[in-house]
Amino acid sequence: MTMQDETIVSAVISILVENESGVLARVIGLFAGRGYNIESLTVAPVEQSRHQSRINIVTSGTPQVIEQIKAQVGRLVPVYRVADLTQVGPHVAREMALVKVVSSGEPRTEALRIAEAFRARAVDTTATSFVFELTGATEKLDSFIDLMRPLGLAEVSRTGVAAIIRGPRTI
Amino acid sequence: MNATPNLNDLKPNTHAHGADVVLSGAEVLLRVLVDQGVDVIFGYPGGAVLPIYDALFRQNAVRHILVRHEQAAVHAAEAYARSTGKVGVVLVTSGPGATNAVTGLVDALMDSIPVVCFTGQVGVPLIGTDAFQEADTTGITRQATKHNYLVKNPADLARVAHEAFHIARSGRPGPVVVDLPKNISVGPAPYAPASRAPHPSYRPQSEPEREAVVRAVAAMKRARRPLFYTGGGVINAGPQASEALGRLVRRTGFPCTSTLMGLGCYPTTDRQFLGMLGMHGTYEANLATHGCDVLVALGARFDDRVTGRLDAFSPGSFKIHADIEPSQINKIVQVDVPIVGDAGRVIEMMLEEWDRQDGASDPAALAQWWQQIEAWRGIRSLHFDQDMTPSAIIRPQHAVRRLYELAMETGRDTFVSTEVGQHQMWAAQHFQFDRPNRWLTSGGLGTMGYGLPAAVGAQIAHPDALVIDIAGEASTLMNIQELGTIAQYRLPVKIFILNNQYMGMVRQWQELLHGSRYSESYSAALPDFIRLAESFHAKGMRATCVGELDDVIRAMLAEPGAVVADICVAQDENCYPMIPSGAAHNQMLLGPEQEGEVKVSAEGRMLV
Structure with a gap:
C-alpha cells in the first residue's frame, strides 16, 4: 500500500461546464459539502456558441484530496472537463485587483510612485483618492496591497484567478 | 380539432400524423414514461401535479401506486428498481411533497439506486415569490441527487425527461429529480423520442482498460x-x-x-x-x-x-x-x-x-x-445457543434462521427487505441469499423506516413472490402508514417484527460507550401489533416463546394476504460478532462476555 502524502499543496482547478442555471451552485455546493477549500473562484462564459463556461478554483489539500476534488467534480453531469493546472505543467495564472487608496501629501505621492513600479494603472483619480487597476500573479497583488496599507488603503476588490496552460496544449 | 388525444394510445410516436397532435406537458411526460418502458410509478397527488394525475386517469399504460407518504414512494421505487434492475419512478407534488421525498433520494444516492422522481412545482411566474407549497426543490435536492432539472421551457420537457432516465440508470446509478412547474404540465409541449446522440458532457466509462x-x-x-x-x-x-x-x-x-x-x-x-x-x-x-x-x-x-x-x-x-x-x-x-x-x-x-x-x-x-x-x-462467530424448551424466550437470531428455513421450504422466490438496526444485521447474518436482487436494505444512509415501503415496491414488481420485511418494532413505526398502501393493493407482504421493545442498536452502543444509560432508546407505548394489523385489514400474529415460533412463521407464510407477525424476542440480545468502531479487523468481539474488555478510543467514539 502506498503511504499517504500529508503535505498540503495548492492547486488551480479549471473546470469547463455547460452554461446552465445552477451549475455554479453544483460545483461550490460540492466543495462545501465535502469540506474542500475554495481560496478563490472565477467564472464566466467562454464559448457563447457552445454554451460553455469556465470555472477556475484555487484550492489546497493533500495530493489525495486534490485527486478527489478532480474526480468528484468530474462526476457532475454538466461538467465537460476538469484539470488541475498545477499538475498539468507550466501555466499562467492571473488575477486583477481594483485598489482604492485615500490619502494626501507624501503618502499620496508614494502610492503613485509604487503603482508605477508595479505597472498599476490609476483608473480613477480625485484630489484625495486613487483607484488602481493591477493585473498579475496573486503574490504580486498581495505585495502591492501590503505596500498600500500604510499609504491610505481604503478598499480592495479582486477577481480571483483566471488560469490557462502555457504552450499549445488545452485542457 | 379535437384537442384531447386518446391517451390509451401512448405508444412511442411513430405514426406519421403524430406530430399534428398537440399534447399537454402532462401528456408528453406520460408518453416519455411509456417510451422508457415504465409500467408503474409510486406517488402522491397534490395541487402542483393535478394535471399529471388527470392525464394518468385517462390512460392505462402506466399504473400508479398511491403511497401514504412521499418518503415511502421513493423507498418503494428503490426496492422496485433493486429487485428488477429497472428504473424506479416517483411522482410527488411541490413543497412538502418534494421535501418529504428527500430522505428517499439521499438513500438512493448513497446506495446507487436508479430512481427518477418527478416533482410538481408552482408555475414559472410564481417561482421565487414564496407561493403556496413552493419550495426550492432543485436547490434542496442538488446534493441529494445524481442530477436534477427544473423545466422552465416546454420545449425542454421531453428531452429532459428522457435524459433523466439515461442518467439515473447509466454509469453509477442514482436518483434524478425533474421539477415540473404547473404551467409546463398544463400548457402545450412538443413530444420528442429519446435522443440517440451521446450526452454532450456526461460520458460514464463502463469498459475497463x-x-x-x-x-x-x-x-x-x-x-x-x-x-x-x-x-x-x-x-x-x-x-x-x-x-x-x-x-x-x-x-x-x-x-x-x-x-x-x-x-x-x-x-x-x-x-x-x-x-x-x-x-x-x-x-x-x-x-x-x-x-x-x-x-x-x-x-x-x-x-x-x-x-x-x-x-x-x-x-x-x-x-x-x-x-x-x-x-x-x-x-x-x-x-x-x-x-x-x-x-x-x-x-x-x-x-x-x-x-x-x-x-x-x-x-x-x-x-x-x-x-x-x-x-x-471453526470459531463459529455467528453461533448462538437457543434454549429449545417450548416456553423459552426466542432469540432473534433463531427467529431469522427459522424464517429462512421455513421460507425455503415453500420453494417460492423470496425477497427480503429490512429496516435499520440490530434486526438488519441479524437478517444479513442469518438469512441466506443465493441470487442477486433479493436483498433490499438501506446500506449507506441507514434509513429506519425503509423496509415496509421497500416491501411494497418489491411486491408490486413481483406479485407472485414471497416478500418479507424483517423489521424492528421501532424502525417499522417510522413508515407504518404504508399498511394502508398494502391494504389498498392487497399486497401479501409479510412484516416480521423482531420486537425487543428497544431501539436495539442504539441501546447496544449505549451499553458499550455510555455506561448503559438507556437515554430515550426504550420503545415506550408500543401499539398492539395484532390489532394494528387488523385495523389495516391485515392479519396479525404473535409469537412469545420458542414453542410458538414455527407455527406463527408457518401460518404467516401460508396466509394469502398481508401479515404483521409480532415476534417477541429476547430484549437484551446484542448483535455479535462486532468490531467496535475505531478498532481493527483482528480486534473483533465475539460475544457479550468480551464486552468488558472493550476500550473504545476517543477516536472510535466519534466514528459510531
Missing part, C-alpha cells in the same frame, strides 16, 4: 492469500455480472466476502463464501481481510462500516479496486491497481485474462490459506 486488468490478474496469479471483496456494484451490474463472479470465484478457487450491499451477488450458502465483512461481519471474513496478501475489491467502496480503523485495514495487502465511478478509487484507501469500469465487464475481462496468462496461483499456498480460513470459520 485491459492493461489495468492484466496487471490485476498478474497480481492474483502471484497471490498466496487472495480474497475477493464484493459489493453492491456487482448487483448493479446486472444478474449476468453475479453469474460471472460465480465463475471467477470458482475458477480461481479464491475465498469471497461481501459487503451488506453485495449480499446475493455470490451465493451466501457456498463454501467459498466467508460471510459478510465489516463491523458485524463474520470472524473469518474479517480475519481474511486483515490477513490477505491480495485484496480484489469489485464494486465496493471501502465504507467505514467495512474498514474499521483505516490505518489497520488489510495492512500489507496488494489492493485491486474496480469501480464504475472514478471518484471512489483512492477516496478512502490507496490502491495499487485502480480499474474504472462496470463490475460485470471487469469480471468478464478478469476471466479472460486468468485463462490467457500463464501459471496459476501457488496451489500449496492457496490450500494453506484455506486451512487458515477454515480454522477461523
Whole structure:
C-alpha cells in the first residue's frame, strides 16, 4: 500500500461546464459539502456558441484530496472537463485587483510612485483618492496591497484567478 | 380539432400524423414514461401535479401506486428498481411533497439506486415569490441527487425527461429529480423520442482498460492469500455480472466476502463464501481481510462500516479496486491497481485474462490459506445457543434462521427487505441469499423506516413472490402508514417484527460507550401489533416463546394476504460478532462476555 502524502499543496482547478442555471451552485455546493477549500473562484462564459463556461478554483489539500476534488467534480453531469493546472505543467495564472487608496501629501505621492513600479494603472483619480487597476500573479497583488496599507488603503476588490496552460496544449 | 388525444394510445410516436397532435406537458411526460418502458410509478397527488394525475386517469399504460407518504414512494421505487434492475419512478407534488421525498433520494444516492422522481412545482411566474407549497426543490435536492432539472421551457420537457432516465440508470446509478412547474404540465409541449446522440458532457466509462486488468490478474496469479471483496456494484451490474463472479470465484478457487450491499451477488450458502465483512461481519471474513496478501475489491467502496480503523485495514495487502465511478478509487484507501469500469465487464475481462496468462496461483499456498480460513470459520462467530424448551424466550437470531428455513421450504422466490438496526444485521447474518436482487436494505444512509415501503415496491414488481420485511418494532413505526398502501393493493407482504421493545442498536452502543444509560432508546407505548394489523385489514400474529415460533412463521407464510407477525424476542440480545468502531479487523468481539474488555478510543467514539 502506498503511504499517504500529508503535505498540503495548492492547486488551480479549471473546470469547463455547460452554461446552465445552477451549475455554479453544483460545483461550490460540492466543495462545501465535502469540506474542500475554495481560496478563490472565477467564472464566466467562454464559448457563447457552445454554451460553455469556465470555472477556475484555487484550492489546497493533500495530493489525495486534490485527486478527489478532480474526480468528484468530474462526476457532475454538466461538467465537460476538469484539470488541475498545477499538475498539468507550466501555466499562467492571473488575477486583477481594483485598489482604492485615500490619502494626501507624501503618502499620496508614494502610492503613485509604487503603482508605477508595479505597472498599476490609476483608473480613477480625485484630489484625495486613487483607484488602481493591477493585473498579475496573486503574490504580486498581495505585495502591492501590503505596500498600500500604510499609504491610505481604503478598499480592495479582486477577481480571483483566471488560469490557462502555457504552450499549445488545452485542457 | 379535437384537442384531447386518446391517451390509451401512448405508444412511442411513430405514426406519421403524430406530430399534428398537440399534447399537454402532462401528456408528453406520460408518453416519455411509456417510451422508457415504465409500467408503474409510486406517488402522491397534490395541487402542483393535478394535471399529471388527470392525464394518468385517462390512460392505462402506466399504473400508479398511491403511497401514504412521499418518503415511502421513493423507498418503494428503490426496492422496485433493486429487485428488477429497472428504473424506479416517483411522482410527488411541490413543497412538502418534494421535501418529504428527500430522505428517499439521499438513500438512493448513497446506495446507487436508479430512481427518477418527478416533482410538481408552482408555475414559472410564481417561482421565487414564496407561493403556496413552493419550495426550492432543485436547490434542496442538488446534493441529494445524481442530477436534477427544473423545466422552465416546454420545449425542454421531453428531452429532459428522457435524459433523466439515461442518467439515473447509466454509469453509477442514482436518483434524478425533474421539477415540473404547473404551467409546463398544463400548457402545450412538443413530444420528442429519446435522443440517440451521446450526452454532450456526461460520458460514464463502463469498459475497463485491459492493461489495468492484466496487471490485476498478474497480481492474483502471484497471490498466496487472495480474497475477493464484493459489493453492491456487482448487483448493479446486472444478474449476468453475479453469474460471472460465480465463475471467477470458482475458477480461481479464491475465498469471497461481501459487503451488506453485495449480499446475493455470490451465493451466501457456498463454501467459498466467508460471510459478510465489516463491523458485524463474520470472524473469518474479517480475519481474511486483515490477513490477505491480495485484496480484489469489485464494486465496493471501502465504507467505514467495512474498514474499521483505516490505518489497520488489510495492512500489507496488494489492493485491486474496480469501480464504475472514478471518484471512489483512492477516496478512502490507496490502491495499487485502480480499474474504472462496470463490475460485470471487469469480471468478464478478469476471466479472460486468468485463462490467457500463464501459471496459476501457488496451489500449496492457496490450500494453506484455506486451512487458515477454515480454522477461523471453526470459531463459529455467528453461533448462538437457543434454549429449545417450548416456553423459552426466542432469540432473534433463531427467529431469522427459522424464517429462512421455513421460507425455503415453500420453494417460492423470496425477497427480503429490512429496516435499520440490530434486526438488519441479524437478517444479513442469518438469512441466506443465493441470487442477486433479493436483498433490499438501506446500506449507506441507514434509513429506519425503509423496509415496509421497500416491501411494497418489491411486491408490486413481483406479485407472485414471497416478500418479507424483517423489521424492528421501532424502525417499522417510522413508515407504518404504508399498511394502508398494502391494504389498498392487497399486497401479501409479510412484516416480521423482531420486537425487543428497544431501539436495539442504539441501546447496544449505549451499553458499550455510555455506561448503559438507556437515554430515550426504550420503545415506550408500543401499539398492539395484532390489532394494528387488523385495523389495516391485515392479519396479525404473535409469537412469545420458542414453542410458538414455527407455527406463527408457518401460518404467516401460508396466509394469502398481508401479515404483521409480532415476534417477541429476547430484549437484551446484542448483535455479535462486532468490531467496535475505531478498532481493527483482528480486534473483533465475539460475544457479550468480551464486552468488558472493550476500550473504545476517543477516536472510535466519534466514528459510531
